[in-house]
Amino acid sequence: MKTLFNVLAVLTLLLLGYAFCQAMFIAPTEATMGDVQRIFYYHLPSAWVAFLLFFVNFLASVCYLIRRNPGADALALASAEVGVSFCTIVLLTGPIWARPIWGIWWTWDARLTSTLVLWLIYVSYLVLRHYATGGQVPVLAAALGIFGFVDVPIVYMAIRWFRTQHPQPVIAGGQGSGLDPRMWIAVLWNLAAFAMLAFLFVWVRYRQALASRALEEAHAQASLDFETGSTP
Amino acid sequence: MTSAPSLWAITRRTLAKDLRLEWRSKDAINSMLFFALLVVVIFSFGFDPTAEESRKIAGGLLWVAILFATVVALNQTWTRELRNQVLDAYRLSPAPPQALFLAKTLGNFIFVAILEVLMVPLFVVFYNLRSVGPVWQLGVVALLATWALVVNGTFFAALSIRTRSREIMLPLILFPISIPALLAMVDATTSILTGDSSPIFWIRLLAVYDFVFTIVGLLLFEPVLNAE
Numbered sequence: 001m002k003t004l005f006n007v008l009a010v011l012t013l014l015l016l017g018y019a020f021c022q023a024m025f026i027a028p029t030e031a032t033m034g035d036v037q038r039i040f041y042y043h044l045p046s047a048w049v050a051f052l053l054f055f056v057n058f059l060a061s062v063c064y065l066i067r068r069n070p071g072a073d074a075l076a077l078a079s080a081e082v083g084v085s086f087c088t089i090v091l092l093t094g095p096i097w098a099r100p101i102w103g104i105w106w107t108w109d110a111r112l113t114s115t116l117v118l119w120l121i122y123v124s125y126l127v128l129r130h131y132a133t134g135g136q137v138p139v140l141a142a143a144l145g146i147f148g149f150v151d152v153p154i155v156y157m158a159i160r161w162f163r164t165q166h167p168q169p170v171i172a173g174g175q176g177s178g179l180d181p182r183m184w185i186a187v188l189w190n191l192a193a194f195a196m197l198a199f200l201f202v203w204v205r206y207r208q209a210l211a212s213r214a215l216e217e218a219h220a221q222a223s224l225d226f227e228t229g230s231t232p
Numbered sequence: 233m234t235s236a237p238s239l240w241a242i243t244r245r246t247l248a249k250d251l252r253l254e255w256r257s258k259d260a261i262n263s264m265l266f267f268a269l270l271v272v273v274i275f276s277f278g279f280d281p282t283a284e285e286s287r288k289i290a291g292g293l294l295w296v297a298i299l300f301a302t303v304v305a306l307n308q309t310w311t312r313e314l315r316n317q318v319l320d321a322y323r324l325s326p327a328p329p330q331a332l333f334l335a336k337t338l339g340n341f342i343f344v345a346i347l348e349v350l351m352v353p354l355f356v357v358f359y360n361l362r363s364v365g366p367v368w369q370l371g372v373v374a375l376l377a378t379w380a381l382v383v384n385g386t387f388f389a390a391l392s393i394r395t396r397s398r399e400i401m402l403p404l405i406l407f408p409i410s411i412p413a414l415l416a417m418v419d420a421t422t423s424i425l426t427g428d429s430s431p432i433f434w435i436r437l438l439a440v441y442d443f444v445f446t447i448v449g450l451l452l453f454e455p456v457l458n459a460e
Contacts, residue, residue, distance in 0.1 A: 065452070065455055117408065117411050117412075120407075120408040120411070121408040121409060123408075124404055124405045124407075124408045124409075125405075127401075127404050127405070128391070128392075128395065128401065128404075128405055131395040131396050131397060131401055132394060132395040132396075133395065133396055135459075135460055136394050136459035136460055139455050139456060139459035140391050140394055140395075140456060140459055142455075143387075143391060143452045143455065143456050144388075144391065144405060146448065146452060147384070147387075147409055147445070147448060147452075148408075148409060150444060150445070150448055151409050151412065154412045154437070154440065154441055154444070155411060155412045157412075157437060158411075158412035158415045158416055158437055159412070159415070161433055161434075161437070162415055162419065
């Protein structure tokens with residue numbers, strides 16, 4: 001297991017390096033935005049990976065409620081944590097790009113707002129996991145994970161309607177219409193690298209969560225043995 | 233007793249018990265009302281709107297005030313059952329957990345509805361409100377919006393009594409999930425008050441939200457109640 005992890009870690013590092021070269025040197029400079037546009041190669045893959053991880057969190061939550069297996073709970077925790085981290089990268093790289101291009105850090109545009117709401121939902125999931133105690137945490141967290149995921153399409157619809165009613169002129173000139181093929185290559189390399197990185201993080205956190213659970217159980221068992229051993 | 237009482241019968245009994253308790257103690261409704269009144273007064277210090285402006289902001293102010301007041305009431309729904317281990321007794325009883333959830337949600341719905349009936353005239357007076365759009369639509373929005381707040385609120389209150397610092401926990405998990413419902417209720421109310429646009433989309437969205445989360449809440453309440 002450990003060698004496999006190390007091999008994958010080295011591969012991910014190489015991939016990240018290559019994807020970096022693709023994004024910084026090989027992809028052509030965007031005509032109007034210039035080099036600022038290159039942040040897009042980190043922004044978009046992070047977003048996709050974050051959304052994928054939230055979906056994994058939902059599946060793991062459902063699986064936990066049905067089967068009650070600790071593995072599903074550990075996966076739910078790991079995917080939510082890593083998902084929130086990647087979503088944070090999205091919310092940070094967005095404004096860095098927006099400032100020189102739109103002239104403002106933030107706008108209440110549909111996609112920005114729904115990503116922010118998504119982030120808030122999963123942060124609240126982590127807060128719940130942090131504050132809940134004892135063996136009931138996995139069930140409560142799984143319930144909230146399902147609520148959160150079910151909410152996502154409703155959030156999306158609400159905010160899209162909200163923003164189509166009040167259009168924002170600053171959005172004009174955004175990217176998305178017709179990428180240069182070389183830009184696409186850079187996007188895909190970065191996507192692969194970030195997906196690998198996320199996979200590694202989730203894996204580590206998953207093993208860690210399982211290990212800390214096993215440790216807690218061992219402690220409980222040890223104190224139980226001690227109690228029964230000391231009383232005649 | 234030949235057959236087990238139906239889900240609805242148990243729901244009604246539990247609801248009747250909650251309403252009687254509330255009628256005698258008036259814990260939830262009093263604290264909720266006074267809290268909402270405070271919020272309205274404090275808001276009015278922050279804004280000094282003309283009649284035209286107040287039409288635009290009243291929807292937001294009203295629903296934020298009601299949301300905060302609802303949280304005050306929701307925090308008390310389940311703590312009441314923790315005294316004397318009532319909740320544990322409920323868990324041991326063969327009564328379906330869905331009945332408990334429905335009864336609590338209906339109870340909170342009634343409390344918040346009473347709050348709204350008392351608060352709305354205050355808003356009209358304090359903010360000099362006159363609706364441009366049809367007023368009956370506001371009634372529809374209020375019914376759907378109140379259900380949206382209490383159905384998730386009751387569920388998350390049950391969830392947060394299992395955590396440390398439960399009073400703080402409830403808004404932290406309730407508000408993010410409720411964002412689309414809040415957006416819908418505020419925008420529906422504003423568009424009716426100003427008469428600028430049709431509130432139909434928002435009313436539909438609230439209905440979908442209510443439907444979806446009532447189902448999800450009923451399905452997931454049993455594991456949450458019995459979580460150990």
